[in-house]
Amino acid sequence: MIEFPDNFAWGVATASYQVEGAVDADGRRPSIWDTFSHTPGKIVADEPGDIANDHYHRYAEDARLLGSLNLGYYRFSVAWPRVQPDGRGPINPAGLDFYKRLIDALLENGVQPWVTLYHWDLPQVLEDAGGWPARDTAYRFADYAVATFEGLQDRVRHWTTLNEPWCSAFLGYAAGTHAPGVTDPAASIRAVHHLLLGHGLAARAIRASHPDAEVGITLNPQPIQPATDSDADRDAARRIDGLRNRLFLDPLYYGKYPADVLDDLAGVVDDSYIQGDDEKTIAAPLDFLGINYYSPAVVRQGADSVSDAVYVGSGDVESVAQGLPVSDMGWEIAPDSLHELLVRLYRDYPGVPLYVTENGIALQDRLGADGTVEDPERIAYLDGHLRAVHRAIADGVDLRGYFVWTFADNWEWSFGTSKRFGLVYLDYPTQRRIPKSSARWFADVARRNALDT
């Protein structure tokens, strides 16, 4: 048997806008994702997340199903526009009460909550006031985070401030493929800073009131390799590694933006957005770092302007496919790259426990005539990546948990419900939840805290 450390955290992850539905219930007001998903042409089949998994109403059933999977944790996010509909001012008690009900249902089923305070659903009213490119949004987030923490802290121990600020900033404000659909490179860099500033302000405020709270952040770092050993390709990899990884990790761990990246960005935006003690605030101590990993990237100097739309200021860099098997998202499958990433992170950014807070695969899962869903490819993907996690632990990485993305198939942002990442099949017409064979496999791994040799 390949055994994992005692008390290893086994869980699954979701996000509010991707699963809850009930977008008008109990005082919730629009987020940027409500606006974006109702904008024609932005989402596959123009399908908004208005219903998704109807988790808002079906949370008790979902909590029971989670408990049946032997999972220690359920990672979910709180919808800011539910809890603080105007993005500022008083908390909406009915909105907070949903999360109290959800958490109580989880605890009744032996599952601990792992709460993310922001998984991309910014209140639209704050976007109208400038969004993440505007400094004030950082302070609005800190106020919301503290109020939500105070409302739930008697039931929750693990708190993540932000999920993947890289996506919020670069997909939302540079590429425009995510809400709010802005294509303004300078705004995307200011958004990076204000997201990180909001994280630091929130972490500092939460810890000031509750020193024993476990507060962290979840990033989506990616191993970036040059296609060849040429100087041009190695510098292309440096630039992309800088924008994807070091632009976030350096300020969080060392209280300083990487100088080479700021140099790369000099032509995009001046750094006047960095004010006073901002970098010190951003470097508030971390109790853990969450890592969302799906696939690696290989890059070279090239003429592909697409990557420049996301990797602003990187110049002409293009991704190079490695001919590996791919998921239904077209993402290459490379478990060893997760091992490489974890070892690199723990070497370059030591001293903070790591958790894999998302790892999973989209497949074209089919509901069989017998009413079952067999997904051996997902089992193989998870098995391979868990072995990589285990190797990293054996190499000295302080990695304490692993969460599958995702619990049940759900609304996959611009892909709507056309992509299935779940351990549980969601039959949307009936909203039936049907555990796939991977759910049973993962439940057994969690129960044994081990893989077969």
Ligand code: GCO
């Ligand atoms: C992310 C988000 C999830 C996605 C998942 C699959 O990591 O991008 O946290 O919301 O749905 O990663 O793309």
